[in-house]
Amino acid sequence: MENIRKIAVLTSGGDAPGMNSAIRAVVFSACNLGIEVVGILRGYDGLIDFETAPLSMDDVRNINNRGGTILFTSRSDRFLKKEYREKAALNLRENGIDTLVAIGGDGTLRGAIDFKEEGINVICIPGTIDRDMGCSEYTLGFDTAVNTATEAIDKIRDSSISHGRCSVVEVMGRKKGYIALWSGMAASADAILLPEKWQGDFDSVTDAIKKHHTDGRDCYLVVVAEGVTDAEELAKLIQEKTGIESRVSVLGYIQRGGQPSAKDRMYGSLMGAYAVEILKESRKNRVVAIKNDLLVDYDLEEALSLKNNSLDSFQYQLSLRLSE
Amino acid sequence: MENIRKIAVLTSGGDAPGMNSAIRAVVFSACNLGIEVVGILRGYDGLIDFETAPLSMDDVRNINNRGGTILFTSRSDRFLKKEYREKAALNLRENGIDTLVAIGGDGTLRGAIDFKEEGINVICIPGTIDRDMGCSEYTLGFDTAVNTATEAIDKIRDSSISHGRCSVVEVMGRKKGYIALWSGMAASADAILLPEKWQGDFDSVTDAIKKHHTDGRDCYLVVVAEGVTDAEELAKLIQEKTGIESRVSVLGYIQRGGQPSAKDRMYGSLMGAYAVEILKESRKNRVVAIKNDLLVDYDLEEALSLKNNSLDSFQYQLSLRLSE
Amino acid sequence: MENIRKIAVLTSGGDAPGMNSAIRAVVFSACNLGIEVVGILRGYDGLIDFETAPLSMDDVRNINNRGGTILFTSRSDRFLKKEYREKAALNLRENGIDTLVAIGGDGTLRGAIDFKEEGINVICIPGTIDRDMGCSEYTLGFDTAVNTATEAIDKIRDSSISHGRCSVVEVMGRKKGYIALWSGMAASADAILLPEKWQGDFDSVTDAIKKHHTDGRDCYLVVVAEGVTDAEELAKLIQEKTGIESRVSVLGYIQRGGQPSAKDRMYGSLMGAYAVEILKESRKNRVVAIKNDLLVDYDLEEALSLKNNSLDSFQYQLSLRLSE
Amino acid sequence: MENIRKIAVLTSGGDAPGMNSAIRAVVFSACNLGIEVVGILRGYDGLIDFETAPLSMDDVRNINNRGGTILFTSRSDRFLKKEYREKAALNLRENGIDTLVAIGGDGTLRGAIDFKEEGINVICIPGTIDRDMGCSEYTLGFDTAVNTATEAIDKIRDSSISHGRCSVVEVMGRKKGYIALWSGMAASADAILLPEKWQGDFDSVTDAIKKHHTDGRDCYLVVVAEGVTDAEELAKLIQEKTGIESRVSVLGYIQRGGQPSAKDRMYGSLMGAYAVEILKESRKNRVVAIKNDLLVDYDLEEALSLKNNSLDSFQYQLSLRLSE
Structure with missing residues (x-):
């Protein structure tokens, strides 16, 4: 492990049940390694304005059963522009942070790919109820x-x-x-x-x-x-x-909220812990994913190019046959 | 108790959670008195066509936790016409039945008032999720x-x-x-x-x-x-x-269905049992109701003229003050 | 209304779903009258040690759906002794408070009766899942x-x-x-x-x-x-x-916790708002209660002597007949 | 596909949510191929006594959301003896059935292995809330x-x-x-x-x-x-x-019952449909299983010898680290 002292974590795009478990696991795993965690509010927008909240283990101990995301979220138009990403990177570096964990869907992933050019190491965790990311069989929020x-x-x-x-x-x-x-x-x-x-x-x-x-x-x-x-x-x-x-x-919108199911809490926990594992191994710009129901990780750009076909045509056919 | 041998029960109008508990309680209470119960399917329409199902205690033992109504329901336009009500009454009498328990809202109550002119004794039980009947503080389905x-x-x-x-x-x-x-x-x-x-x-x-x-x-x-x-x-x-x-x-429509809450099961049970109590006392053409959280009953026509003000303006004001 | 500037609120005895709604309603109603609210932690024990938390409208805005009590609770042996009640009263007065809203069961009510001798005005709200208080047909937590x-x-x-x-x-x-x-x-x-x-x-x-x-x-x-x-x-x-x-x-213990049902949230809200209504009318040492499904209030001592027979023997018999 | 005209289905061992979805899928898939399905009541015991219920598509259309098993279940001591298994096989053959789908855990699997010696083709589907079968990463009921x-x-x-x-x-x-x-x-x-x-x-x-x-x-x-x-x-x-x-x-026991989760309904449906797929391909004595989150199947005896390590030690460690 390189000498990481402080990391930031944010949620971005549509909120999804299980994001809180991922946040909790990042905080617990990081704190156990002596790494401080800063929560960024309202996704990439909050990174630009550096709206933050400190995240201790006590702050996140009992959030697994909460819907939505305690860090709030947004879709940031400003972050599409390089000038704002530069500002965001400057904010982080001025606060002694060069690693960001970003939880969200493909839009979040694209933001991360752009952002790593500013020299920030970004680890992504897939979270979107639609399960529409090519890189991961499972995305947080789907089960709930x-x-x-x-x-x-x-x-x-x-x-x-x-x-x-x-x-x-x-x-x-x-x-x-x-x-x-x-x-x-x-x-x-x-x-x-x-x-x-x-x-x-x-x-x-x-x-x-x-x-x-x-x-x-x-x-x-x-x-x-x-x-x-x-x-x-x-x-x-x-x-x-x-x-x-x-x-x-x-x-x-009832489909977005609610107390997360056990699976979303468990997979959020595993993905969050795995993200910190990647940091521990000094690996960079990776996205955590599920393949064959196991934890894996991909390079950010490779991840965007993948196609999800976990529920292959055979299983689709099997199940559809039952609704005819 | 007059010599009642057989009664009919139906649900009419919009379905409401708790109707099944009322059906169950009517069947259990009647069977305990040696009275046979015939289920009429699809409300007043089923009465006209005499679509029926036998209802033994075993048929209804475990229906308290089921949403909707096991007897199905409808809004019957035909029943608004006297000729169809005559046919319905004939059906009942030909089958040795001169007592009907009808579970539903104000439309059901109006149907019952018309129907008693055909010489059938009708006992109503209030069931509608909107709680919009003047005669009863509580109507089955509201709590769920x-x-x-x-x-x-x-x-x-x-x-x-x-x-x-x-x-x-x-x-x-x-x-x-x-x-x-x-x-x-x-x-x-x-x-x-x-x-x-x-x-x-x-x-x-x-x-x-x-x-x-x-x-x-x-x-x-x-x-x-x-x-x-x-x-x-x-x-x-x-x-x-x-x-x-x-x-x-x-x-x-999600508001109509679902497993009934404990209150709707309990009040459905109490109302169904009370309806049979009324029959036992040889009283006729009554509607079961809740007043001051206790079971009461009214004459069918009187019931239609009542206004519900159980949640009086003082309590309304109290609660609305909290949402400002 | 006398010139009340600041009041305290606590929960005591076994926790019950709906207590949070009562706290919220006390805070909202008081703040709307310009009264400050101080939360006392861990029931009467926290009163003795003056463990407190400020309670603004923002602090309680979204607590209706939370189980347990945000103020924590306890059964206080010390509060049974006059010396500790004197200390508790002193704490309140030194902080400019001479009114306390206490949410709990019969033990809480008894504590309140003892405590009013120290010159503190206590308003009680019935909260206990067992519904075992003589003064009120309904107690918060029962429905959940x-x-x-x-x-x-x-x-x-x-x-x-x-x-x-x-x-x-x-x-x-x-x-x-x-x-x-x-x-x-x-x-x-x-x-x-x-x-x-x-x-x-x-x-x-x-x-x-x-x-x-x-x-x-x-x-x-x-x-x-x-x-x-x-x-x-x-x-x-x-x-x-x-x-x-x-x-x-x-x-x-699963029966104690969980997100409160709609009824416990509604009745908690009504009871909390009603407690502040009592204060507004400068009435003292009262317990909020439900009688005939309406809000009423009693003198604290009278309340302890009452017997609850809302579900009278007739209704008991009706319902028990269904389980034979 | 061989000329299969009629098959039997049963549930055995501890009941598990999702068994009903598997039954439904077997019936739907079989009926779509023109195969008749007979339900065996109370597991292997019911096979010995030939207690049956016909299973049409209408019988199972709306059972996905029901807890337990509509076919009832048991642990059969008699079925451990060859004489009873012979009787069971005779029952089936006399009724024109030589294929059985058995849903249950390792005990059910062992019964199936013994039973195939009587010349009955048995297809097993893994169902047990404990997820303690070596042959399948997932067993019905666990998620619920x-x-x-x-x-x-x-x-x-x-x-x-x-x-x-x-x-x-x-x-x-x-x-x-x-x-x-x-x-x-x-x-x-x-x-x-x-x-x-x-x-x-x-x-x-x-x-x-x-x-x-x-x-x-x-x-x-x-x-x-x-x-x-x-x-x-x-x-x-x-x-x-x-x-x-x-x-x-x-x-x-609350852990055994209840409306099945979406996953148990979906996997029950897939496993049931897949079991009929195996029959269609004239394969024999197989157990349906999940490996890498995909449907696979094993020979019955091979299945019993497998060890489940889907949640490998790395993931165990990750997650356990979060509870320290």
């Missing part, structure tokens, strides 16, 4: 978001069954359908529409519901990722084409 | 709906705090703001807009947020009942007038 | 505890049904069986043993299970309040006498 | 059990912090400490005692607490797997040696 979505859809289905209706539920995921696939499977959806697969074939959806209805069932559940189509329109179409009363629910 | 809404708003606030945003959350309640008041209070909302109080004064809302923002806080939470205004419009207005990023969440 | 117990018993019953076993579940409540009655009813227990009713008749319990077993059912659920008998012994006895495999679960 | 334990410990810690106590919490896991490790990490335990590591060094536990106490903290949380030591004794020892009030909680 899926459980929240599943429980919400369970409730909607109770009402849907009682009334004999079709429910269309929109979940998060503009480009990746992981939340839709998992929550749809878990909540026994009859159809799941994923951005990766959707080709605009509305007829196949309404035909399936018509067939279903002919078979005597009057309850039907469609889970659709937000990136696929307008859920409101879809519900209207279904009602027109099939005659079954259809209602739409957009789950929205 | 409020807890669901509160937990959802808790999650939204996590994200809202992390990002420093204003969140506008729309909850159910077209005419009555009980869900908004309770969930808003419970989730520490900064402003709660109730249909009973709202007079279109958008400026007072945006001014409060501006003041708030000037004081240095960037997170704000507005809970609005669906009957008040368009939540989407409100969020846009807030963003325009105050400059704080504002996001809207419409909770929607 | 019942929901926690109910959900736990639901889980135990899943396993019990899968295996065809008898489960004996012990819940809290040494003298009052409210938690047992409510959670037992809500979770569809086959037998509920309450300290108020239990007369040692083990045979009636085992006979019912034997009959039950003869009827062909192999799953049975007994909920027993901790004050009734040793749950472990009971399970052994059932297994011996009936031959059905029996397992015991003691729910224990 | 860990979340249940974590939420329970969260509640206990609320109360523990409020009172300034040491809490000792015993979780399931006689031989494997996975539940203890995960729930302890997730709930921010100060010490986690695992059967794999424990060498009886009580002094190191009490010394750490003493040091902790000297540092000024009065709240301490120990999570201990049931296989390690008597939790009650441990709490007494801690109180004696350190002077900190210590309380014990045994979580017990």
